[in-house]
Amino acid sequence: MFSMMSSDxxxxxxxxxxxxxxxxxILQNDKIYRSSSIPQGQFEQIFQADGDIEALCYGSNVYVLxxxxxxxxxxxxxxxHIYLSQDLSNWELVYSFTPKFTRNYRxxxxxxxxxxxxxxxxxxxxxxxxxxxxxxxxxxxxxxKKAIFKNNMLILMTIPILTSYTISILYNKFNIHTExxxxxxxxxxxTExxxxxxxxxxxTExxxxxxxxxxxTKLNTMFEMIYPIGSIYTSMNSTNPSTLFGxxxxxxxxxxxxxxxxxxxxxxxxxxxxxxxLPAHSHYVNLNxxxxxxxxxxxxxxxxxxxxxGYDVKDDVKFAINCYWNDTQGSGNHTHNVxxxxxxxxxxxxxxxxxxxxxxxxxxx
Numbered sequence: 065m066f067s068m069m070s071s072d073x074x075x076x077x078x079x080x081x082x083x084x085x086x087x088x089x090i091l092q093n094d095k096i097y098r099s100s101s102i103p104q105g106q107f108e109q110i111f112q113a114d115g116d117i118e119a120l121c122y123g124s125n126v127y128v129l130x131x132x133x134x135x136x137x138x139x140x141x142x143x144x145h146i147y148l149s150q151d152l153s154n155w156e157l158v159y160s161f162t163p164k165f166t167r168n169y170r171x172x173x174x175x176x177x178x179x180x181x182x183x184x185x186x187x188x189x190x191x192x193x194x195x196x197x198x199x200x201x202x203x204x205x206x207x208x209k210k211a212i213f214k215n216n217m218l219i220l221m222t223i224p225i226l227t228s229y230t231i232s233i234l235y236n237k238f239n240i241h242t243e244x245x246x247x248x249x250x251x252x253x254x255t256e257x258x259x260x261x262x263x264x265x266x267x268t269e270x271x272x273x274x275x276x277x278x279x280x281t282k283l284n285t286m287f288e289m290i291y292p293i294g295s296i297y298t299s300m301n302s303t304n305p306s307t308l309f310g311x312x313x314x315x316x317x318x319x320x321x322x323x324x325x326x327x328x329x330x331x332x333x334x335x336x337x338x339x340x341x342l343p344a345h346s347h348y349v350n351l352n353x354x355x356x357x358x359x360x361x362x363x364x365x366x367x368x369x370x371x372x373x374g375y376d377v378k379d380d381v382k383f384a385i386n387c388y389w390n391d392t393q394g395s396g397n398h399t400h401n402v403x404x405x406x407x408x409x410x411x412x413x414x415x416x417x418x419x420x421x422x423x424x425x426x427x428x429x
Contacts, residue, residue: 073097073107084122091117096129098152111155114145116170118185123176126150128196130183132170135162142170146183148196159191159199284311291427294328298424305425313429322424351402358397 073092080091090097090107094116097107115133122128127149132142146159172185183191183199193199287309291297297305297314305314320331 073109080117080119082120084120084127089120091120091129093117094131094133096120110152111147111149113147113155114157115143118171119174119183121174121176121181123181124179124195126196127152128174128176128181128193129155130171130174130185132185134170144171144185144191146191146199156197158197161201280310284309287311293427293429296322296424296426298422300422302423305427312427314425315428317424317426349402349404351400353400355397355399358395360393 073090073095075090075092078092082089082091086100088099088102088107094113095109096111096113096117098110099107111129113129113131115131117129117131120127120129129147130145131147132144135141135143141163143160143162145157145161147155148158149155170185171183174181174183176182179194181193181196181199183193191199191201288311291305291309291312293312296317304316306312321333323333
């Protein structure tokens with residue numbers, strides 16, 4: 065717990081705290097208080113502004129604060145003030161804006177970045193200054209909520225009144241001539257002119273440019289970094305890289321495609337296809353003949369013949385009269401089964417994808 069030198073300082077949720085240059089500051093309503101130590105708790109009032117103080121900032125060896133108060137209830141409007149101090153004891157009003165029956169909201173934030181003070185708020189004005197004293201109104205937008213300033217680029221996020229969603233992000237780039245002081249600095253200009261008129265300096269620089277050995281050494285160093293041992297060099301020209309670069313031992317790669325893998329200098333493959341190159345395969349054949357061939361033969365049974373009668377014939381002559389007929393037994397039906405695999409046959413041939421030939425080497429030393 066700490067005491068306060070100023071009896072009218074009452075801290076609440078609206079109080080704003082700052083720690084700048086090893087000092088503590090409290091912004092409460094239209095007053096600003098300062099203390100060099102929190103434990104001591106000796107806060108003293110150092111300034112009272114016209115309207116509530118909204119933000120404090122330090123840059124370019126000066127302190128800057130923004131304030132404002134309501135001047136119209138309808139439309140709701142606030143005036144805007146910017147104060148400047150170098151020693152925190154004397155404050156100067158350096159900017160003031162009072163609206164004329166137009167909606168305008170108070171300052172809400174102030175920051176210093178890239179050598180510029182940026183002041184903005186819930187209204188339609190954004191102010192910028194390089195020294196904290198001379199301010200300009202750089203743009204007009206509704207309800208600027210956040211601003212980022214970097215590399216001469218101001219980015220604004222705007223949100224319409226009484227809503228919570230982002231409506232747009234806008235930017236504005238400034239043409240700030242930071243080199244004007246250098247151009248107007250006679251000592252700087254004379255120094256540069258003396259350099260240009262310094263013959264010794266000029267001759268030294270010319271000698272460096274004309275030193276072929278120096279240039280070649282630098283080039284060789286650069287190329288050796290680009291093509292270390294194990295590197296591959298390809299070209300449409302047949303010149304060996306050792307001749308072209310002047311360093312290294314290079315082995316030419318011929319009749320090979322480059323195949324990316326986890327090891328190097330391995331070879332393999334063939335550009336023709338033979339039976340050995342074909343995938344393992346076969347053709348199955350199964351043939352069956354139909355059942356056929358059944359037949360029989362007729363024959364004479366001479367044992368069943370009888371003697372006949374006749375004239376002028378011998379007693380032992382037999383006649384084919386009333387003989388017994390018979391047939392051979394029927395047979396001959398059969399089938400044939402043929403099965404097996406064909407043997408791989410073929411003729412080798414070239415098999416190459418579309419290509420373009422190049423010269424290639426890899427560095428071995």
